């Protein structure tokens with residue numbers, strides 16, 4: 001596919017007349033053709049009007065039609081072949097294996113949502129039949145199902161150019177829910193975005209769906225995102241990126257005449273608790289494995305393990321020695337764009353210059369690349385230095401080692417919300433884990449044992465979410481089939497005649513759904 005630099009508004013393609021920009025080869029810094037023109041406010045309005053017009057017919061399309069559309073989009077992304085991998089590698093500096101894996105995850109995610117649409121339990125149908133003879137008052141016939149919210153604005157993330165971008169989890173879950181999507185491409189990978197966008201646009205056409213089901217807008221600066229979130233046709237927002245960006249979009253959404261939900265995934269340092277039994281059994285191996293997770297993709301994962309907590313011991317010494325050695329072998333990494341590299345270097349310099357913080361290991365350094373960094377401190381220093389709990393996006397980790405178990409417990413209690421908390425433990429640590437679990441549950445969306453947080457499985461039980469600032473809404477996830485719930489709302493139908501009811505609610509159950517009948521989950525017959 002040859003790139004044109006055009007945005008995709010419904011079935012059309014046109015060049016934005018706003019500020020021009022290009023993608024860059026992340027490794028060399030060279031500008032990559034073609035140039036993209038930023039969308040104007042009129043472009044945003046047009047995409048959102050088309051999305052609004054598409055909403056009624058799209059949500060009325062049968063589950064089978066929506067599922068086939070998602071599968072078509074997946075097939076067309078697959079068919080982009082090596083050209084997509086080449087462009088994504090160039091624009092992000094991420095290694096080929098990582099991008100290939102991410103493409104598999106992206107198309108797998110679209111196919112999983114197709115299955116989810118067909119399976120139907122997302123409609124959460126509840127039927128409370130009429131009780132005309134109930135005393136003192138009869139009960140009317142009440143039936144409930146979930147319906148889509150309306151057009152959704154999606155902001156592609158810089159660090160996952162496929163799985164969290166144009167056809168990533170936010171887009172897949174919104175489309176599965178029956179919501180048209182207007183995507184703002186991340187300006188760091190416009191070529192990758194155009195390729196994937198054209199695949200989705202072609203799938204809309206082939207599926208015979210209204211053109212406004214999908215649009216893709218390009219732009220630099222804040223104006224495009226601001227106009228998109230403010231547009232009255234948009235009913236929800238999906239975002240992965242910086243805390244400042246997510247909060248800014250949340251403010252715009254809250255200030256609208258009709259405020260709307262912003263599902264923003266923002267900032268997490270993903271604490272790792274190294275319990276004594278695990279360190280005694282495996283200290284050195286854990287140290288090496290930690291560096292593998294920390295430095296993967298130059299640390300540009302929102303699940304990056306940025307904070308470690310432990311009680312000093314011989315096992316912890318072995319951990320630190322092995323981690324320091326592994327850091328010494330860690331190559332300098334290409335970061336996604338210059339701004340992210342600058343932010344990382346500033347964050348590392350701030351850690352290095354903090355009183356009471358010492359270097360425990362560092363990776364190779366190279367001009368224009370990021371060197372991994374590993375620091376250590378104690379609980380008292382952590383408590384009195386609030387910025388030590390801030391995310392440094394990249395391969396920087398901080399170990400808090402303290403003999404005072406209660407000080408570590410208070411530290412955990414004082415942490416902000418997290419995407420993940422990891423616990424390394426053996427049977428000897430079970431009593432400690434059991435004591436900690438109630439606190440961990442209040443802090444994170446996912447608690448994992450004897451693993452590393454990077455590498456999120458896309459499945460039904462996944463929660464990629466968590467209390468603020470991990471996300472703006474702790475009740476949700478942006479990965480896995482549960483993500484569909486963000487874009488649905490319940491409607492109750494009272495005393496609506498059988499023949500006038502939506503199919504999902506009819507007595508005959510033509511969609512073959514599991515339904516909650518008078519409170520009891522009931523199989524289709």
Ligand SMILES: NC(=O)c1ccc[n+]([C@@H]2O[C@H](COP(=O)([O-])OP(=O)(O)OC[C@H]3O[C@@H](n4cnc5c(N)ncnc54)[C@H](O)[C@@H]3O)[C@@H](O)[C@H]2O)c1
Pocket residue numbers: 155156157158159184185186187220221222223224225226240241242243244245246248249265266267268301302339340343344393
């Ligand atoms: N937690 C994560 O998963 C994660 C992922 C990527 C980046 N980051 C963090 O974000 C920093 C910057 O990276 P980025 O460019 O990917 O994220 P970003 O938040 O700066 O931008 C993401 C998207 O939101 C838009 N945007 C941001 N602020 C806006 C505003 N005020 N108004 C309108 N639109 C706005 C941008 O144009 C872009 O399209 C990184 O250094 C890192 O700290 C975090």
Ligand SMILES: O=CCCC(=O)C(=O)O
Pocket residue numbers: 159160300301302303453454455456457
């Ligand atoms: O960067 C955010 C997503 C992280 C992720 O999906 C993973 O670790 O696999």
